[in-house]
Amino acid sequence: MVILRTSTLSNFDIVKIKPQNKKNCDPNNNTCLASVFPSLISLSEMAKTSKYVKKSHYNYYVNKYGMAFLWNTASDACLLLNEDEDACFNNLSISLINSDFLNSLFSLGFLVEVDFDEVFRINLLRKRHAYTYPSDGHVDIEILPTQTCNARCFYCFEQKYNCLTMDKATISRTVEYICSRINSSQDVCFIWFGGEPLLGEKIIDKILEQINLFYGGQLSYCSSITTNNSLLTRGLVNKFLGLWKVNDVLTTIDGYREEHNLRKAYVGKKFDAYNLTLENLNMLSETGIKTTCRINLDKDNISQLDKILTDLLPLLSHPNFAVQVSTLRDKTSSKTDLSKYFSVEEYDSFYREVMPLLYEMGFIRNALEQLPTRNNINCIACSMNKIVINSNGKLFKCLQDSLSDDNSVGDCQNGISTNNNYAKWYKEIDNIGDKCEQCIFLPCCQGGCKYYRMNPSLDTTPCFRKKYYIDYIIEQIIKQFSKERK
Ligand code: SF4
Ligand code: SF4
Known part of the structure; x- marks a missing residue:
């Protein structure tokens, strides 16, 4: 097993760990792969859970060029499996953790306890970020001076x-x-x-x-x-x-x-x-x-x-x-x-045309960095610490919504009003719908753009864009690392 990216979720604290704690594996750095293994060995020292585990709903599996790639959209972890590990993973159903391999999969988020509600956890993260101010006091203020x-x-x-x-x-x-x-x-x-x-x-x-x-x-x-x-x-x-x-x-x-x-x-x-x-x-x-x-x-x-x-x-x-x-x-x-x-239906073919060009000409420098990460944070519209101010001094929750003062959620004189215009965004955060609840990309996308959800059209979608070329990104990651292995 080669860990390309480690988990940013812990069983004890579901706050996303900041990127500086995440170690991405650089295919051009020879020391990187070697340094992964000692950390895996130490996993065998960890207390093994006596609970039964199942595969995570958020596992994204690709087998290409003779390599098995596994990514968990909730934990951020991704890895390459050897043939034996691949067979073991694919044959896995509900199981006790009885090997270091399964223990590693469990600690990286690819296996979860059978009674674990993963969708609830992702919904919790999204809502917590929507309804609380960040502890570091950070504020985003979008201003339209003209x-x-x-x-x-x-x-x-x-x-x-x-x-x-x-x-x-x-x-x-x-x-x-x-x-x-x-x-x-x-x-x-x-x-x-x-x-x-x-x-x-x-x-x-x-x-x-x-x-x-x-x-x-x-x-x-x-x-x-x-x-x-x-x-x-x-x-x-x-x-x-x-x-x-x-x-x-x-x-x-x-x-x-x-x-x-x-x-x-x-x-x-x-x-x-x-x-x-x-x-x-x-x-x-x-x-x-x-x-x-x-x-x-x-x-x-x-x-x-x-x-x-x-x-x-x-x-x-x-x-x-x-x-x-x-x-x-x-x-x-x-x-x-x-x-x-x-149109949205043509996005797949659009990205099939443009991504190879970007990659071959060097505009995608590192494919692994393109792999999405979990996104706990919502857009401006559904965050307490973000606001838009237009040229009239009116306040809005979304730039797309800021053209008519009728959509405002207050003004600079009186501050924010939790009026209907404000509440409509939070209704979207609370009820993302069955399609999103089932979606494997929910941790990365959190139900996507609420404006496009409320204002559907043929050429827009709430879905995050990488969904349409994720397999291309993964293919490039596999290619990058298979070159390194040779
Ligand atoms: S356009 Fe969409 S993603 Fe952007 S702030 Fe509005 S609702 Fe959020
Ligand atoms: S908006 Fe699209 S990509 Fe995002 S969770 Fe919903 S269905 Fe999935």
Whole structure:
């Protein structure tokens, strides 16, 4: 047995252990496999349970290229089995733990006691995180300083709302709200979104300067920002590293050069937006800030992916640079022509086309790191410590829901109201439905996006994306480790 990733669940404490305690096995590191075995030997010293055990509902098993791969979506553990272990595992039904092998499977979460209710435990984790504040006091505040944008992407859900920008009074109310709710021992992540948040540069400056003034510079905070990056300058990057404390930037590319320029349709003077995006991605990557380029694809631009990736290849020298590929969705309410978008039914074939390209060109650096982990934490909508503030100073539980003030859960003047708009999200957390309760991916996905669950359409799904290419990831992990073994 080779343990590629160990369990993060314990029988005594179901709190997820932070990633630094997880040891991923690096196929390029020869000492890694050897170091696994002593820990296994010591398992035989552990008290063996006298209870009967059964296979976990969350075991994900793949046998490929003569190797058996086993992953438990609840415990995070994954391993490779030799032939004998594979046969033993497959023939296993309800059993007493009577060998070191079974003891190892039990301690890694692949076997559970027969009366153990695994779905209850995952539901408990999700609800506990939904209804309590994290013990470290961390808060995520997503702010839309402006809902105006200098681009006119045809798919953008904010098109209709692009005249809103925070005025002076709203800036003050936003700062007062934050300062009255957060104490200096907490840490805050400000998530800047828009419109184009860089159009609201001065607003972001004012908010952060006033917050710093209030806390005497003692509040620990960072920022993450979603930007089309067309307005980026050296001066702004210095601001990212200074006052804004940006540690995460997300930028999108909407096609190869002409297509991207056409789709972004920037207002004002003509310029090669595609080229500028590449240059600015490079400028950002050089700073060490985590820089992600998401490539939005539909049926009209998917054939351009290899050309875009070729242009992004030089950025791979920066370990903080990453590429995400996603299906474009029609986020406007028009839904006039959905045929150009990939429907949920086409996600499998979409990822079958794009994943090999990403992998072969080196954009997936380590397949094992792509394997999902258990996710106890809910999205903004179903977490007590996360909130969205729009340009009107209204509060929301979900960005997608933030376009109409009718959906608000309060405002910066009066704070949060646990009104119907608030409660609707928690109803989704409490009742995820039979399909999700049975789903092997529930620990990783926790019932997925609640907004898409409430607003179904052909091109959206609540399900987490990796579900559609999980077998490809596992295949690459097996290949990686089988190479190492030879
Ligand atoms: S409900 Fe969906 S869109 Fe809204 S915050 Fe959660 S994951 Fe995001
Ligand atoms: S949303 Fe989809 S992937 Fe997530 S638990 Fe439910 S069925 Fe599974």
